[in-house]
Amino acid sequence: MGTVSRVLNGSGYVSEESKSKVDAAVKQLNFRPNVSAQSLKSQRSKVVGLFVPVLNHPFFCALAEKIEHRLYENGYRTLIVCSQGRQEKELMVLSMLAQKRVDGAIFITHYNLSKVDEALPIVTMDRHFGKSVPCITSDNYASTWNAIEHLIERGCKEIAYVGGKPAVESEVSKRLDAYLDAVKAHGLTPHVLFEEFEHGKEYEYAEKFFTLYGDICDGVFCSGDILSNAVYHLAIRRKIAVPQQLKIVSYDGNMRDWKQSPNITSVVQDLDMIALHIVKELVNKIEHKEFRKYVVVPAKLIVGETT
């Protein structure tokens, strides 16, 4: 009956009497409107797809939690997909949008997605899909530059960069740019390990660093928490004193919240702000409002015990 609908949605004119009758019946029967029917009618599901490469990871799980929270506040539920590098799961976003299962999608992945229709309500972190796909990122260049200067201030003469190379163009590459520029500006020699590597291979990657630069470097910048952990772990095993002989700076630093030892000096991204912007711009895009295409959130260096 139309009146019921009006009461539930608070739209149109309803007498007080009918209203209370309906309310009573709703409570009595524990009635809840069927969302599939609502979605079918309204063409909106109020669900957003969140695509992450992995979830079992200090950075991604922290960010995912913040995003879920923000989406919830905005009336959206979060449908999460861990793509794990599988093409098939990556492509799912497109069919989920086509099927109207989700109203929009958030991409925190680094894998390739041929070309995406720019009109779709999609937002990315760190990636550029097109001129009108909003991209939220942290201030990779400036914050990495700061981190390198910090190492130099602490006396490092031979600083290495160890990081994964994104499979696609990404804002993350600016960390390497900043490193190279900073090292050059100070007249130091660059030592770079920058190759594609999978999540889960951090230890091997750290071993590679020691093989290549273990004997010459007194400072190292790592592009993520697991990698810096692995480097620290191997340093200890090789009887290299940290920070006396080797200083370590990491991007992310999310394990600081978990009382990890040692407290690794880190460039900490402002996840609250990042989540806020991701959700805000996505909602704007879904609702056809003005949206910002590129948002850069400042990150800050937090000095721990490894420098």
Add this chain to the structure above:
Amino acid sequence: MGTVSRVLNGSGYVSEESKSKVDAAVKQLNFRPNVSAQSLKSQRSKVVGLFVPVLNHPFFCALAEKIEHRLYENGYRTLIVCSQGRQEKELMVLSMLAQKRVDGAIFITHYNLSKVDEALPIVTMDRHFGKSVPCITSDNYASTWNAIEHLIERGCKEIAYVGGKPAVESEVSKRLDAYLDAVKAHGLTPHVLFEEFEHGKEYEYAEKFFTLYGDICDGVFCSGDILSNAVYHLAIRRKIAVPQQLKIVSYDGNMRDWKQSPNITSVVQDLDMIALHIVKELVNKIEHKEFRKYVVVPAKLIVGETT
């Protein structure tokens, strides 16, 4: 048109000719069936709600990833909710089920949920909601017993138990039971810190442990990774040598995968198996098949550098 539906669903009789025509048109128009309409008709959404207290946590994010993976393999998508102890979000499961937004729900939370209709397709980890709500858990009692015996074998004489007290009855309490029984069996004195505490307060909790038992204990069992990190961290700060003066065993041990230092001796739950059973029993329940009401998955002790 009926034929289109038959082609897409591979049901009923369709001539080869019509089939290829439809296939061509589908490709041409990039047609995707609207899931809301499908759900409305079929009364099934093929989505499962996953309720976790927090996601930014080594245990929950690891388990969530495994569950998402299993659900995906079974044709279900994962709608994730971090309840963060908020009653309102906890209760959402009921309305999501009533609204048919999800076909079932998985509860990894420890908060209270008055009484739940046992007929609903719900599965829990560690909690008993009712006789016919499947509960998956690891072998808390036996594995904790093993951990305590391990500490004793390593020479500990004064062993403490430090853990959060679940707000509701939970299988997790069996860890304390095992500890008490094991300590008693070996004629040792129990030292227990077992209070309700929030995620994020692990450090304060660890401080409390040191205040109470820091001077007398030479071994400690911690009920989770963040807590054991905090205990280790404080031990180092207080110049207590680990493992020489204080041995630490932790439940979970999920940060081992992230090359954390030190490698903490841990009771490691079999997350693959747990996720497998959670999803299997939930799907059984959704499809009205036979399901197991109580599944206990063995956990195993992995010795690291803290004992």
Add this chain to the structure above:
DNA sequence: CTGTTAGCGCCTTCAG
């Protein structure tokens, strides 16, 4: 083998 039809539950007209 295929086209038509009815109905899933809701919301939004449009009459009354």
Add this chain to the structure above:
DNA sequence: CTGAAGGCGCTAACAG
């Protein structure tokens, strides 16, 4: 202010 009616997109049943 309220009831009736149509249609969102799909699928199952039925008639051809």
